[in-house]
Amino acid sequence: QVQLVESGGGVVQPGRSLRLSCAVSGFTFSNYAMYWVRQAPGKGLEWVAHLSYDGNNQHYGDSVKGRFTISRDTSKNTLYLQMNSLRTDDTAVYYCARNNGAGGWLDPWGQGTLVTVSS
Amino acid sequence: QSALTQPRSVSGSPGQSVTISCTGTSSDVGGYSYVSWYQQYPGKAPKVKIYDVSKRPSGVPDRFSGSKSGNTASLTISGLQAEDEADYYCCSYAGSYTWVFGGGTKLTVL
Numbered sequence: 001q002v003q004l005v006e007s008g009g010g011v012v013q014p015g016r017s018l019r020l021s022c023a024v025s026g027f028t029f030s031n032y033a034m035y036w037v038r039q040a041p042g043k044g045l046e047w048v049a050h051l052s053y054d055g056n057n058q059h060y061g062d063s064v065k066g067r068f069t070i071s072r073d074t075s076k077n078t079l080y081l082q083m084n085s086l087r088t089d090d091t092a093v094y095y096c097a098r099n100n101g102a103g104g105w106l107d108p109w110g111q112g113t114l115v116t117v118s119s
Numbered sequence: 120q121s122a123l124t125q126p127r128s129v130s131g132s133p134g135q136s137v138t139i140s141c142t143g144t145s146s147d148v149g150g151y152s153y154v155s156w157y158q159q160y161p162g163k164a165p166k167v168k169i170y171d172v173s174k175r176p177s178g179v180p181d182r183f184s185g186s187k188s189g190n191t192a193s194l195t196i197s198g199l200q201a202e203d204e205a206d207y208y209c210c211s212y213a214g215s216y217t218w219v220f221g222g223g224t225k226l227t228v229l
Contacts, residue, residue, distance in 0.1 A: 044223040059216040103153025103212045105170035
């Protein structure tokens with residue numbers, strides 16, 4: 001079955017970097033666009049990044065543009081989110097999700113990984 | 120990329136219907152037929168209930184329905200059940216490969 005499993009979260013100091021991974025299985029990874037979405041503690045969902053199905057185009061939310069990079073390794077069936085210059089307001093559970101359809105709807109989602117930015 | 124506006128909370132009794140609104144602008148909700156709705160239980164990942172404004176993925180009961188008028192999309196849950204108690208989020212395509220979520224609505228089944 002289709003499965004997405006995030007990893008790489010943890011506690012990091014402001015200004016430092018962290019890389020999240022999302023291991024996918026059960027579908028042809030190279031055929032699908034992918035997303036990262038985050039949720040700060042007690043808050044709502046925020047779209048973070050989108051990677052096109054061919055891996056050639058990346059798009060970002062305003063709050064992370066210039067600091068975060070979405071990428072993938074199809075040989076490892078893994079999606080990544082490189083997060084640089086982390087700020088305290090980046091603290092959140094980060095979910096990866098698969099795109100479906102032209103307008104983009106997210107299904108399925110991974111279980112999420114918690115990133116805490118704190119000194 | 121301003122968040123879409125949803126009511127903070129709604130409630131209903133078992134068997135009743137509830138509607139959750141999601142208001143955006145002509146640049147997102149009003150400009151595209153790409154609104155989706157997600158259900159999230161505490162501590163769990165979201166799950167899609169509606170996509171492309173009014174379509175249901177396989178396995179989602181027809182008690183869930185979606186619609187849109189102008190810049191406002193709506194999710195209606197009929198025949199309310201205890202298991203429907205959760206947080207609900209709308210999401211809209213906003214052009215140029217960007218998406219925006221609503222602030223979320225907590226549904227309480229009385």
